[in-house]
Amino acid sequence: MSVENATQVKPRRSTSRFFEKFYPYGSVLPALLIIILFTIFPVIYAIRVSVYQNILTKPNSHPFVGLKNFIDVITSYYFKTALVNTAIYTIAAVTGVIIFGLIVASLLNTKIRSVNALKIIILLPWAVPAVVAGLMWKWILNSDFGIFNGILYSLGLIKSYIPFLADPVLAKFSLVMAHIWKEGPLATIFILAGLQLIPNELYESAKIDGGGGLRLFRHITLPLLRPILLVVVVYETMTAILTFDLIYVMTGGGPGDSTALISWFAYAEIFKFLNLGNGVALSIIIALITLVLIILYMRALKTETTIY
Amino acid sequence: MRIKQRARINSILTNLMVVILIIYIAGPFVWVISASFQGENELLKKPPSFIPKNPTTDNYRYVFTGQVPTSYEVKGQLRSRISQEARLIAPALKNSFIIAITVLAINLLFATPAAYAFARLRWKFRSGSYNFILASRLMPAMAIAIPYYMIIQSLRLMDSKLSLILVHSALTIPFSIWFLTMYITNIPRDLEEAGQVDGCNYFQVLKNIVVPLIIPGLVAASAFAFMTSYNEFLFARFLTTSIASQTGPVVLSSISGNPDASYSLISVCLTLGMIPPIILAISMRKWLTEGLSSTITFR
Numbered sequence: 001m002s003v004e005n006a007t008q009v010k011p012r013r014s015t016s017r018f019f020e021k022f023y024p025y026g027s028v029l030p031a032l033l034i035i036i037l038f039t040i041f042p043v044i045y046a047i048r049v050s051v052y053q054n055i056l057t058k059p060n061s062h063p064f065v066g067l068k069n070f071i072d073v074i075t076s077y078y079f080k081t082a083l084v085n086t087a088i089y090t091i092a093a094v095t096g097v098i099i100f101g102l103i104v105a106s107l108l109n110t111k112i113r114s115v116n117a118l119k120i121i122i123l124l125p126w127a128v129p130a131v132v133a134g135l136m137w138k139w140i141l142n143s144d145f146g147i148f149n150g151i152l153y154s155l156g157l158i159k160s161y162i163p164f165l166a167d168p169v170l171a172k173f174s175l176v177m178a179h180i181w182k183e184g185p186l187a188t189i190f191i192l193a194g195l196q197l198i199p200n201e202l203y204e205s206a207k208i209d210g211g212g213g214l215r216l217f218r219h220i221t222l223p224l225l226r227p228i229l230l231v232v233v234v235y236e237t238m239t240a241i242l243t244f245d246l247i248y249v250m251t252g253g254g255p256g257d258s259t260a261l262i263s264w265f266a267y268a269e270i271f272k273f274l275n276l277g278n279g280v281a282l283s284i285i286i287a288l289i290t291l292v293l294i295i296l297y298m299r300a301l302k303t304e305t306t307i308y
Numbered sequence: 309m310r311i312k313q314r315a316r317i318n319s320i321l322t323n324l325m326v327v328i329l330i331i332y333i334a335g336p337f338v339w340v341i342s343a344s345f346q347g348e349n350e351l352l353k354k355p356p357s358f359i360p361k362n363p364t365t366d367n368y369r370y371v372f373t374g375q376v377p378t379s380y381e382v383k384g385q386l387r388s389r390i391s392q393e394a395r396l397i398a399p400a401l402k403n404s405f406i407i408a409i410t411v412l413a414i415n416l417l418f419a420t421p422a423a424y425a426f427a428r429l430r431w432k433f434r435s436g437s438y439n440f441i442l443a444s445r446l447m448p449a450m451a452i453a454i455p456y457y458m459i460i461q462s463l464r465l466m467d468s469k470l471s472l473i474l475v476h477s478a479l480t481i482p483f484s485i486w487f488l489t490m491y492i493t494n495i496p497r498d499l500e501e502a503g504q505v506d507g508c509n510y511f512q513v514l515k516n517i518v519v520p521l522i523i524p525g526l527v528a529a530s531a532f533a534f535m536t537s538y539n540e541f542l543f544a545r546f547l548t549t550s551i552a553s554q555t556g557p558v559v560l561s562s563i564s565g566n567p568d569a570s571y572s573l574i575s576v577c578l579t580l581g582m583i584p585p586i587i588l589a590i591s592m593r594k595w596l597t598e599g600l601s602s603t604i605t606f607r
Contacts, residue, residue: 016509023510024431027421031481032437034418038478039444042455049454107326112319114326121334123596127589128582129539131557135564135578136336139343139571147339150355161354181332186600193601228604242448245541249561263450276454283451290448 049280056274069281073269076278082262086241089176089261093240094233096180101187101232106217108188109195126185130245137178138250141165168258171251175259178246183239187232194228195221234297238290262286337582344368344575351571367576371395393563394573396551397580400559405584407469407555408537411476415484415533416526418477423488424514428500438489445482449542457546467549475547476537483536484529487603491525492518528599531592535585556581 050069052062073079104122107115125133140148143163152158164174202220222229244263247253253260253268260268263286269279343351345363350356369375371394425431426438456475465471499521503513519526541557548554560581564574589596 019509024425024429024434027425028437031418031422031485032441034474034478034481035441035444037459038452038456038475039447041459042452043447045455045458046452049458103325104329107322107329110322112322112326114323117330118326118333120590120593121330123589123593124337124586125333127535127585129541129557129560129585131539131541131561132578132582133336135560135574136340138564139574140336140339142571145352145354145356145571147343147356147358154355181336185333189597189600190604193605196601197605231604238448242450244450245557248541248545249564263448266450266453270454280454283448283454287448287451290446294446 046280046284049276050284052277054276054280056276065277069277070285073278073282073285078257078260078265081257082260082265085172085257085259086261089172089179089243089259090237090240092172092176093179093183093243094236096176097183097187097236097240098229098233100180100184101191104184104188105191105195106221108192122185122188124185125182126189130182131249133178133182134246134249137174137181138165141174165251166255168255171255171259175246175250178250179240179243182246183236187236190228190232190235191225194225197228198224230297230300234294237293237297241290241293242286262289337586340575340578343572344579346572346575348570348572367572371397371573371576371580393559393566394570394577396554396559397556397563397577399551400554401556401580401584403469403551403553404538404555404557407472407476408534410469410473411480411537412530412534414473414477415480416530419481419484419488419529420519420526421511421514422481422485423492424510424518426485426489427492428497428518429510438485441482441485449479453542453546456543460547466547467553469553471547472537472540472544472553472555475543476540479540479543480533480536484533487529487532487599488522488525490602491522495521524595525599527592528595531588531596532599535588538585 051064051066053065053068054062104118108119108122140146141164143149143161143166146161146164148164149158149161153161162170164170198221202224203216206216206220241261242263243261244267247259247261247264248267251259253264262282266279266282266286269275269282273279339358342358342360343356344367345365346357346360347362347364347366350361366375374395426434460466460471460475463471465474495518499517500513503517508516538555539557540555541561544555544558545561548558551559560574560577563569563577
């Protein structure tokens with residue numbers, strides 16, 4: 001078989017060598033072109049737009065304004081509110097998601113029978129669109145006929161319905177609760193993958209040495225899980241900072257600006273204040289904030305992985 | 309004795325925790341489905357009934373055929389605006405489906421050969437372009453939304469399915485490439501080498517040897533691409549203006565943005581909208597879980 005094949009292949013050698021040499025470039029090019037068109041070009045474009053005045057109500061005047069758009073944004077009435085809201089939301093959401101992930105993953109990692117039901121449904125919140133998730137929670141928490149109020153009322157826990165999404169503090173809580181519901185499952189899968197990497201013998205030998213549940217968790221699970229937890233924290237921080245869909249459908253940034261995060265204002269600059277220049281400047285600030293966070297985390301991750 | 313008691317309390321507490329978690333995770337789904345089978349009058353009671361007392365398919369019939377539910381006529385609270393909007397959900401979900409399936413196909417077509425080139429072949433700019441592709445995913449969507457708007461406008465693609473297909477492909481291909489590169493790197497090399505000895509060129513090796521070996525990876529990557537596109541909201545909101553291209557999430561958000569929104573019709577729309585991802589998530593649970601786990605445990 002090999003002799004016959006060899007004689008057949010030989011005459012085509014020169015074209016096939018050409019083919020082999022350029023094959024890798026040809027196979028990457030289509031994907032690369034789409035990504036370049038939607039990455040490099042937009043970034044250059046965004047930087048260009050950010051130094052010109054670009055207000056939709058003045059379509060024919062685009063003077064060069066330097067850094068004025070950035071200064072406008074930073075000195076605007078909402079910038080500090082946006083940063084504070086985003087920070088509170090991110091800390092609450094990431095903490096919640098990680099705790100949820102740790103609890104559910106630990107349960108899934110056991111052989112308790114009731115856990116099987118949890119296994120089947122755990123991916124569902126992750127799978128549905130954030131818009132669907134937000135709208136479900138919005139109606140559940142509705143102040144006039146939401147089922148959550150209904151349940152609390154029937155149980156006699158409240159005397160009258162609570163307007164969850166109309167109160168600045170409760171609205172934040174509600175959003176974080178919906179966020180944990182939507183993002184928790186992915187964190188759970190990640191943490192579970194990490195838990196399954198920890199060899200069982202470690203727990204067994206520790207149990208012989210007389211370790212209780214919490215002590216096992218602190219001295220074996222947590223240290224061995226750290227590299228993966230760190231990746232999950234990075235990922236969840238980015239997701240929380242950039243939350244938009246949930247807020248768009250659940251509160252629209254309100255009441256007041258109490259649930260308006262930084263991406264919400266980027267949207268508002270464009271669609272409500274009609275100021276593209278400011279909107280793009282704020283978007284660039286968002287990109288820079290996430291970039292700085294990513295670099296910080298990468299550093300932390302590097303030192304982590306050299307230890308373990 | 310005391311140890312036994314403690315173990316029992318522990319097991320009760322654990323099971324209680326599991327039940328609470330199941331209610332938290334599945335409750336919203338059950339409730340929205342239940343609500344979609346209730347008439348408006350029943351739904352607006354205080355407190356509402358969790359299980360419909362007079363289950364009705366009127367809401368679904370209205371969304372698909374335009375036949376007004378009787379419960380609306382009785383109270384004379386027909387809401388023409390929301391009613392008409394709710395009827396847009398079927399075409400919107402069709403748009404979502406067409407776009408997501410095309411994005412899935414583009415991902416398989418473009419990402420598989422690219423991933424093979426990154427995982428197995430030696431060529432100049434390999435690590436450079438790989439890192440570039442990965443880094444492109446770090447760009448926050450909001451930061452590039454306006455430039456996307458401008459690009460799509462200058463390509464004269466505003467309010468077209470093609471615009472969303474392009475944007476969603478650009479969003480999903482980097483992940484698919486990364487995921488498949490990892491997958492190919494982790495399969496044994498022997499078969500490919502045997503194929504090359506037999507005189508197969510790279511493309512034949514990929515087509516006849518690698519692809520059959522990475523089917524689970526391809527299935528998971530397809531599901532991720534489909535879901536990302538089906539669920540995407542921000543760009544769909546920016547780039548579409550009419551039902552010619554508006555997707556499920558856009559129409560859902562605009563239906564419920566109406567303060568007069570009919571709760572039961574919204575529940576119908578939500579239920580319809582979540583059917584495809586739920587079917588995917590349940591039927592492909594194992595592959596999705598393995599795929600997601602591998603993204604964090606492979607290095």
